[in-house]
Amino acid sequence: MKISPNNDNGCGWLNLLPKRPSTPAFKGTKRAKWLIIGAGYSGLSAALTLAENLPSEEIILVDANKAGEGASARNSGFLVASALNEGHLSDNGLDDYKEKINLYKKSIELAKHLIQKHNIECDWQESGKYHASKGLQHKEKLKNYIELLDGIGINSQLLEGNDLSDKLGTDFYKIAAKTESCILLQPAAFARGLVNALPENVTLYENSVVKKINSGSVHKITFADGEIIADNLIVAVNGFMPSMKIKNNRVFPLLLSASMTRPLTVDEQSMIGNVNQWGVVSASAMGATVRYTSDKRIMIRNTVEVSSSLAMKNSEMAKRRKIHQEGLIKRFPFIKNDIFEHSWSGVTCISANNANVYQEISNNHWVIGCYNGTGIGMSTLFGQEIALRALGKSSKTNKIIEDRPKASWLPPQPFLNWGIRMRLAKDRNSASSEN
Numbered sequence: 135m136k137i138s139p140n141n142d143n144g145c146g147w148l149n150l151l152p153k154r155p156s157t158p159a160f161k162g163t164k165r166a167k168w169l170i171i172g173a174g175y176s177g178l179s180a181a182l183t184l185a186e187n188l189p190s191e192e193i194i195l196v197d198a199n200k201a202g203e204g205a206s207a208r209n210s211g212f213l214v215a216s217a218l219n220e221g222h223l224s225d226n227g228l229d230d231y232k233e234k235i236n237l238y239k240k241s242i243e244l245a246k247h248l249i250q251k252h253n254i255e256c257d258w259q260e261s262g263k264y265h266a267s268k269g270l271q272h273k274e275k276l277k278n279y280i281e282l283l284d285g286i287g288i289n290s291q292l293l294e295g296n297d298l299s300d301k302l303g304t305d306f307y308k309i310a311a312k313t314e315s316c317i318l319l320q321p322a323a324f325a326r327g328l329v330n331a332l333p334e335n336v337t338l339y340e341n342s343v344v345k346k347i348n349s350g351s352v353h354k355i356t357f358a359d360g361e362i363i364a365d366n367l368i369v370a371v372n373g374f375m376p377s378m379k380i381k382n383n384r385v386f387p388l389l390l391s392a393s394m395t396r397p398l399t400v401d402e403q404s405m406i407g408n409v410n411q412w413g414v415v416s417a418s419a420m421g422a423t424v425r426y427t428s429d430k431r432i433m434i435r436n437t438v439e440v441s442s443s444l445a446m447k448n449s450e451m452a453k454r455r456k457i458h459q460e461g462l463i464k465r466f467p468f469i470k471n472d473i474f475e476h477s478w479s480g481v482t483c484i485s486a487n488n489a490n491v492y493q494e495i496s497n498n499h500w501v502i503g504c505y506n507g508t509g510i511g512m513s514t515l516f517g518q519e520i521a522l523r524a525l526g527k528s529s530k531t532n533k534i535i536e537d538r539p540k541a542s543w544l545p546p547q548p549f550l551n552w553g554i555r556m557r558l559a560k561d562r563n564s565a566s567s568e569n
């Protein structure tokens with residue numbers, strides 16, 4: 135294993151939740167029928183599905199850190215029904231887009247179902263999202279997006295000038311497409327709720343880094359202090375697939391960082407017009423994601439990078455925090471001091487053609503992941519569907535996911551990282567004013 139996940143402890147969403155003690159790390163040797171590696175939304179959803187269908191069997195779930203505290207806690211909390219960067223160029227592409235939208239819809243229904251079933255309090259807000267831009271260069275793109283969404287039954291509208299600033303409490307943005315059917319939620323609370331919902335027949339081992347996988351007629355999984363031999367294996371490690379030598383010529387990880395302020399004071403709230411909570415994603419590929427939360431905090435994520443360690447040292451985080459601070463002041467110039475309470479990083483997984491990973495890569499060895507930045511709902515759906523598939527239960531959704539385009543080929547390292555760095559630098563340059 136090249137890189138082990140190493141979570142920092144600065145995540146605002148997590149720090150706002152009560153602390154949860156870890157379950158023991160895995161030690162010794164064990165024979166298992168079912169093993170899931172990775173306890174983010176994907177692995178948790180797979181575990182819940184297997185456990186429900188096999189009530190008298192033990193399902194083992196392992197994570198290198200604490201369950202639900204990787205990207206699944208560290209994201210920006212947009213549970214989306216559509217994404218701007220998946221636009222189509224042909225009729226063929228349009229069909230593909232519609233199919234993806236249907237999967238997004240299913241994923242939202244599933245998340246809602248799980249939240250209701252397990253009484254998960256995660257600040258579910260059906261408030262939609264703004265794809266916003268500081269400049270007018272994206273106007274055509276936003277208009278096309280609105281037209282596309284209208285054609286498939288998702289309400290959306292173009293907002294400009296005061297109509298937009300009155301909603302956001304900042305005149306930083308000049309134009310936005312406001313789309314319905316996006317839920318804003320507290321991501322760590324959703325993940326924690328799924329952890330708490332694990333039934334007794336799921337055994338969770340935390341702080342248990344998988345060092346090696348040997349797949350054959352059974353699968354031998356090696357840890358620092360032990361080994362599990364499993365009949366059935368689901369790998370759900372998302373951005374850590376390449377470090378496990380899985381799909382390393384198809385997907386790649388990126389390291390993102392974000393900061394979150396203390397709650398705005400009553401005076402500060404009135405300075406932004408006492409607006410309701412909102413979420414903005416940039417119309418530029420590399421622009422900032424910003425949220426004004428229901429407890430009156432501002433979260434900003436405006437860095438993304440290639441990282442060989444997939445983690446940030448304190449000194450690196452301090453530099454990113456300055457970038458977050460600059461982004462905050464551009465939007466809210468009345469904020470003079472550093473009012474961030476939390477800064478953190480998280481790993482996301484991308485493919486060159488926006489495709490996901492959902493595959494039985496060898497006998498009874500399944501892999502899911504690579505949600506390209508829109509993974510809250512999709513990971514939950516993929517987790518459920520891969521578990522059903524592993525159980526031999528066919529479903530329409532399964533077939534749709536399986537038939538979707540596969541992640542395209544990527545060049546080997548170090549050329550891959552050079553290429554991505556160049557592309558990020560180019561995108562960053564064109565989005566510099568949007569951050």
Ligand SMILES: Cc1cc2nc3c(=O)[nH]c(=O)nc-3n(C[C@H](O)[C@H](O)[C@H](O)COP(=O)(O)OP(=O)(O)OC[C@H]3O[C@@H](n4cnc5c(N)ncnc54)[C@H](O)[C@@H]3O)c2cc1C
Pocket residue numbers: 135138139171172173174175176177196197198199200201202203204205206207208209210211212213214342343344345370371372373374390391392435479480481482502503504505506507508509510511513
């Ligand atoms: C900053 C940021 C913002 C984002 N914003 C959004 C958003 O607003 N909306 C959206 O839809 N998506 C967003 N995403 C993406 C979303 O968070 C992910 O797609 C989603 O969390 C994927 O869930 P997962 O369970 O597949 O992966 P993860 O949550 O990454 O879980 C994988 C788990 O595998 C474990 N693991 C890895 N390697 C090993 C190993 N060797 N041994 C044992 N365990 C291992 C990790 O510790 C981790 O817990 C964002 C991501 C980031 C980082």
